[in-house]
Amino acid sequence: MLNIQSTTLKGCESLFIYPDLTDSLQQLWAAGLVISPWLAGVDGSARFDPDIHEMLNVRARECALIHWTEAQRGRVLGDLPAPERMPQIAVYETAASTAVYFAHQQTGELDVTEALARDAIRRVESFIDRHGFGVLLQLYMLVTSWENLNALAHYGEIPEREYVTGSWHRPWVDYSLGEEILFVCMLGNIRLERREERRFVRLTDEGHRVLAKTTDALQTAGYFRHRLHTLWVSQFNLFHNYEQLAREIWPYAMDQRREFLRFVDVRPGMRVLELGCADGVVTFDAGLADQVGSSGTVVAVDPAAGMLARARSKQRRNGIDWVEFRQGKAEQLPVDQERFDLAVGVGYFHFTDRAQALQEMKRVVRPGGVIASWHPLKMDVDAPFFREWFAPILDLAAKRNDRPRDFLLDPDEVRRNFEELGLPILEEAAPPLVMYFHDPEKVVQHFIRGVGWFGEELASLPWKAREDIIQELTERGRWVCERVPAGDRMIALPTQAIRARVPENRFRAD
Numbered sequence: 001m002l003n004i005q006s007t008t009l010k011g012c013e014s015l016f017i018y019p020d021l022t023d024s025l026q027q028l029w030a031a032g033l034v035i036s037p038w039l040a041g042v043d044g045s046a047r048f049d050p051d052i053h054e055m056l057n058v059r060a061r062e063c064a065l066i067h068w069t070e071a072q073r074g075r076v077l078g079d080l081p082a083p084e085r086m087p088q089i090a091v092y093e094t095a096a097s098t099a100v101y102f103a104h105q106q107t108g109e110l111d112v113t114e115a116l117a118r119d120a121i122r123r124v125e126s127f128i129d130r131h132g133f134g135v136l137l138q139l140y141m142l143v144t145s146w147e148n149l150n151a152l153a154h155y156g157e158i159p160e161r162e163y164v165t166g167s168w169h170r171p172w173v174d175y176s177l178g179e180e181i182l183f184v185c186m187l188g189n190i191r192l193e194r195r196e197e198r199r200f201v202r203l204t205d206e207g208h209r210v211l212a213k214t215t216d217a218l219q220t221a222g223y224f225r226h227r228l229h230t231l232w233v234s235q236f237n238l239f240h241n242y243e244q245l246a247r248e249i250w251p252y253a254m255d256q257r258r259e260f261l262r263f264v265d266v267r268p269g270m271r272v273l274e275l276g277c278a279d280g281v282v283t284f285d286a287g288l289a290d291q292v293g294s295s296g297t298v299v300a301v302d303p304a305a306g307m308l309a310r311a312r313s314k315q316r317r318n319g320i321d322w323v324e325f326r327q328g329k330a331e332q333l334p335v336d337q338e339r340f341d342l343a344v345g346v347g348y349f350h351f352t353d354r355a356q357a358l359q360e361m362k363r364v365v366r367p368g369g370v371i372a373s374w375h376p377l378k379m380d381v382d383a384p385f386f387r388e389w390f391a392p393i394l395d396l397a398a399k400r401n402d403r404p405r406d407f408l409l410d411p412d413e414v415r416r417n418f419e420e421l422g423l424p425i426l427e428e429a430a431p432p433l434v435m436y437f438h439d440p441e442k443v444v445q446h447f448i449r450g451v452g453w454f455g456e457e458l459a460s461l462p463w464k465a466r467e468d469i470i471q472e473l474t475e476r477g478r479w480v481c482e483r484v485p486a487g488d489r490m491i492a493l494p495t496q497a498i499r500a501r502v503p504e505n506r507f508r509a510d
């Protein structure tokens with residue numbers, strides 16, 4: 001199950017080569033575990049109260065003492081000496097990240113209870129019992145190696161003190177990375193250079209090769225997509241002022257949501273599945289529940305527990321009992337084949353694996369029923385004010401000779417998604433959605449820290465680099481707003497509204 005190769009380099013240096021961990025990463029996620037430290041208190045604040053922190057530390061130390069045997073050490077590292085605390089830290093960080101992930105999943109907040117922490121550490125121990133301690137350690141080393149080497153590649157060098165504390169690339173750690181420096185130096189992946197009174201950590205040529213292989217391995221395993229989706233959910237959970245900002249930035253969006261429901265032809269008595277319901281902005285504010293009426297039903301689904309909590313508050317205020325909220329993803333809908341008349345959603349499709357999401361909608365909508373979506377499309381980023389304001393992100397893309405990586409869709413690709421699943425399009429519309437770039441703090445909060453526009457572009461950066469760019473966007477926005485009239489700081493975002501029918505004979509065809 002475990003595989004390690006060692007090669008002698010220039011005397012006594014050894015090269016560590018990761019085995020193929022694709023299946024192991026899938027097993028980790030299936031067990032409900034994440035090694036996703038960006039979730040775990042990235043502002044540097046304490047993640048848990050002291051009692052929970054101590055409990056996790058004790059359990060992690062006990063787990064490492066029991067399971068990190070000499071046999072495991074030899075199978076994973078060969079003759080390489082591992083940092084003494086690495087096994088314990090691997091258990092602790094996996095459990096800590098998982099506990100925060102559970103908090104996001106269950107409450108939509110960062111607060112970790114003792115029950116969540118104990119559930120997380122139990123799952124880590126169960127994973128180790130089933131797959132071996134070495135697999136967990138290798139997964140942890142693979143992910144943290146990417147974080148470390150990617151940061152060095154981005155900056156070129158990091159001052160030793162900042163590297164040891166993790167302040168530029170792993171601010172969630174509360175321990176020294178000094179042991180890791182020695183280990184990675186021994187592998188030949190980094191070197192220390194002294195200039196005057198300071199020392200700096202730099203990648204070696206071997207380190208660049210290891211980073212490329214690590215990136216390929218994680219890309220193949222789907223790690224970066226899983227990580228990005230997790231970040232999107234956590235951002236939506238904490239996006240408490242979603243509606244307030246949306247009203248200011250998209251002032252005509254509510255009227256257009258209502259127009260979309262007319263386009264879809266929602267009628268009284270319908271059984272409707274709503275995807276990506278967020279805080280109930282379409283369910284209640286745009287009138288979906290009212291149009292269905294008490295003779296119909298709405299089942300509204302969203303992956304973000306925080307959004308669902310706010311939607312349920314609206315439901316209680318409105319006294320509407322024919323709407324049910326369920327937590328789940330479009331790719332794995334938490335409903336049986338209930339034969340909905342309509343599956344509909346606004347502004348959710350671009351966050352999904354579209355083929356899987358459509359397959360699921362086709363599964364739960366009755367033959368002859370309708371599937372409909374309204375979603376944003378790729379936009380022109382050449383407006384002078386926008387290029388000036390968002391230059392830090394556009395420059396990242398320009399280095400690749402590409403456009404910025406974002407979640408916006410291509411209309412032809414979406415049409416093909418429907419056609420390939422045998423969902424004939426009944427009608428299509430393309431209403432533009434006007435965005436106002438009026439206030440730098442609010443624009444950055446809404447687009448970058450909220451809905452995650454350009455999230456894929458920023459997620460590949462080290463933590464500090466990402467935060468620096470977000471701060472620069474705010475500062476550049478102030479400069480732009482001072483110099484460009486408000487009437488010139490707007491963009492008509494292209495959108496696509498699609499209404500398709502589930503074939504009457506779909507079961508015979510399937």
